[in-house]
Amino acid sequence: MTATFTSLSLEMRLEPTDLKLADGAFVALVGPNGSGKTSLLHAMAGIAGDATARTIDGEPVPQGQPARRARLIGLMPANRALAWPIPVRDLLSLSPVPVDPERVASLVKRLELTDLIDRPANALSTGERARVFLARTLASRPRLLLLDEPLANLDPYWALSIVDLLREEARGGTMIVTAMHDFALARRFDRMLLMHEGRLALDGPSSETMRKERFANIFRLAPEGEGWRPA
Template sequence: MRIEARALRMAGRLSPSDFAAGEGELIGLVGPNGSGKTSFLRGLAGITGEADRLCIDGEPLCSLPPAARAHRIAYLPASRLLEWPIPVSRVLRLSPSPVEEDSVERMVAHLELEPLLDRPSNALSTGERGRVLLGRALALEPSVLLLDEPLANLDPYWVLKVTDLLEDAAAGGTTIIAALHDLALVGRFGRLLLMREGQIIADGKSEKVANEPLFAATFRLHGAAPSWTL
C-alpha cells in the first residue's frame, strides 16, 4: 500500500509539496511549533487543504466511500476531546463500517483498556482518552495511520508501550506518520520528516536527519542527537 500526495498545499499554511510513503514505513514528523505538522497531516487525511493528486495505492482518496475510506486511512487529531457520555466500549467500535471484534479485543488487551470499558468516555483523563482513541484507530486496521502527537499526555510507561505498538503495526504493513515533540524518540522511527514554515526541509533516515546541522538549527539547538544543548 502506498500513499501519494502531489502538490499538497493548504492556504496560508503549507507550501506546495510532493510526498510519498510506502507500505510499513514508520515515519516521524517533527518541527517547531507552528511549522505546519498538523496542517500536513490534515492535508494527507483529505480533511482540509488541496492536492493535485492524493491517492492510496493509486486510487484517489476522494473517490472512496466512507466505509472503504475508514479502512484505508485513519487520522488521530492532537485534540483528545471526547464529549459524548457513552461508554468506552462503544467508542472503540465507532466506524462508518463494521470493525472486526477480534481487532477491538486485541487493542483492549494491548492498551490495557479493560478497566475503562464501562466508563463514560467524557470522564476519562487526557492520557486515557488518548489510549482509547488510538485503540479505535488501530482497530480499524487502516492501511495508513496519521497521528498528531500520539505520545502527548502519556506517562513514561505508555510512551514506550505505544511506541512499541506503532512499531508492531508498521511491521505488519501499516504506513504510519506521527507528529512528535520529544526528540529523544526520533530514533525509534525509521524515516524522519523535518518541517519549517510550512515546508518539508529534510526527509531521510532518522539518524541522518537528526544529526544534520539543519536539524539543530531549526530547533535553535546546538550539537547533535541525542545530546543537544541550548
C-alpha cells in the first residue's frame, strides 16, 4: 500500500510537489533553515496548502473528520511549547480516536516516561516533552507519521534510541517522514528528501544523496574527512 501526494503546494512558500511513499517508507527530510521542510509536512498533513490528490492506501485523506484523519496521519510539530499543566498521563490519552492502553504502556516503558507520568507536561524539559509528544503521536498507530524535528533537544542516547524506535515502526509498515538537521542521523534513514527554496531538490537513497555535489552546494558545505566544513 502507498501514500500519494500530487501537486502539494503552499502559496509563496512551497512549489507544487509530487510524492509517493510505500509501506514502511523511512524518510529523512533535510534542507537549510527556511527551505520548506515544515511547509511540506503541513501540506502532506492537509493542515495548510492545496493538493490535487492526497491518498493513503487508496483512501482520500478527508478534510475534517478528525477521527479518520488520526488513523491515517500523525503529525508531531516542532514546537514543544505547552501552556497548560496537563499531566503526562492525560496528555498521552488526548486523541480523536480511542488509544489502546497496552500501546500507551509500551511506549511509556520504551521512552522511559514512567517517572514523568504524573507530572505536569508543561513542567518538563524540552527533551522530556519531545519524548512525551512522540509517544502521543505514535499511540494511535497512524499509517503515516510526519515528524518535525523530533530529535532536536535530545541527548545522543535518546536521538539514537528514537531513530531505532522509528525504524521498528517502519518495519511494521508505518510510513515515516522525519525533518532533521543532523547528517549522521539522517544517514540511518533509507530515503532522503532535500528541500531548497520551497522545492524538492533531491530525492533518493540517503547515502547516495549526501554524496551528490548539489547536496553540498545547497548546504554551502565541502567534504572534509568523514565530515564537512563551510565551503
